[in-house]
Amino acid sequence: MKKIASIVLALMLVLAMSIPAMAEADFTIVVNLKTLSSEYWQTVKSGIDKAAEELGITIDVQGPPAESDIAGQVNQIETQLAGAPDAII
DSSP states (O other): OHHHHHHHHHHHHHHHHHHHHHHHOOOOEEEEOSOSSSHHHHHHHHHHHHHHHHHTOOEEEEOOSSTTOHHHHHHHHHHHHHTOOSEEO
């Protein structure tokens, strides 16, 4: 039992020490919305921007001028993939 408690305590210590390093890491996160011209997607973007500010991170929110611009959406994602972000949402 003491051995298990020691292992758990050691793992918790390692995790606690790694959290500040993760918080200081510079991540590139890109979010694709269907469009930036509709009121609904502007509300979604506002929520993303607010969360990013609260978390102290930078998120690049993008979207084509119209929901029907499929070619623009595909081109946008291909360009983002070429930039090798840490995450695309």
